[in-house]
Amino acid sequence: MMTPHDILGTDGSIARRLERYELRQEQLDMSNAVWEAFRKEHHLAVEAGTGVGKSFAYLIPAILQTAGEDIHCSGDDTPPRAVISTHTISLQEQLIDKDIPFLRSVLPFEFTAVLVKGRSNYLCFRRLKSAGEKMANLFEDRKKREMQRITAWSKTDSDGSKSSLNPEPDWEIWNEICCETGNCLGKKCPHNNDCFYGIARRRIANAQILVVNHAVLFSDLALKAGGGSILPLYRYLVLDEAHTVEQAAAEHLGISVTQYQAEYNLNRLYNSRTQKGLLQGTKIDSENRTAAQQAVDECFYAAETFFLSLQDYLDERPGSNGRIKETHIVANPLSGSMRKLQETLRHIIEKTEDMNERTELKSARDKIAALAAEVDVWMQQSLEAESVYYLDRQFTSRGRPRVSLNAVPIDIGPILREQLFNKIPSVILTSATLTNG
């Protein structure tokens, strides 16, 4: 049976490859500790200062435990798969582009490792085609060239994720053509077989090591609580840069609604200034179109009134840190207007025969519904976990104030215990700065 010592030791696989290799005892100690935690299936916290080489120290036991010759795991049938979660892109790139290929070159067995990106990183062929056909109704003329550039890239790229587009795509166009939860035809889609996201999902399902960022990890946890998922089942988890875990978890398990989000989602449906939007490009009769556009306009007015009264609320309390302890601090015309808009959209969706258009409208309606529900929860302070509710005000580059409603759970410990530590047999937390006294 191969052990971390056989790879990291003075006469191990790495030493045989690198002439000037020097054993780092702390690295080997950490690797042995992680290896034991995986094999005995318990959790472990390791503080590893700069220079220890912690990525090899956890990657080696993760690879041995998921792809080695003597895979040893007990209990349920969760596959021996390891997830490595980091906070920064630079660390993910180091793992995927440098550390893992190097280990692959020195280890005597094969293993599969994949970088997992969120769904919206991938191009959706169906939405690209549909947006191309509705260009004139969706985007201003100056975006035409960008659309042509992306379309040309989509025909030659093998990965389909926006990071392989250089320079990165115009975000407004990308939002109309990327993969989205609730906006996919699945097996009914004519592009299902060559769908970039579908291919990525299949690679993920077959991989032994998955590299993710904390945002994907906690989005997956939040989805799993509701029956969905991004990641397949896994047995081992390494949380690198673990000092950022608390904040990342709180951000994904709380609420954040910005004025911009509300305006953006309404503009997507209909922008009265540019006369563009989803409703313009959908085949509906003029009576229904006018009713829906009016409902969008009402929402805009309600959003403006609502966020202005929140600003007034803050102005009347100079020196306040934005924390809100009372419910219903101002009148909320926004949720009601959004519900009215949802109802109008439901009526249109029922009459829309084109599957593409129906899916797109449903997805837009669900986003409006989710926003209205979050505003209600925030106003009522009714998150299940005890949380801090606060208002934040930022200024745009033109000096325009932007208010957001936020809530974060006070103590994420119980949530992490229930959703992570009690479910994953072995979780390793590591960072150069883990101790907080």
Ligand code: SF4
């Ligand atoms: S299967 Fe879904 S994500 Fe893939 S191209 Fe079709 S609609 Fe888009």
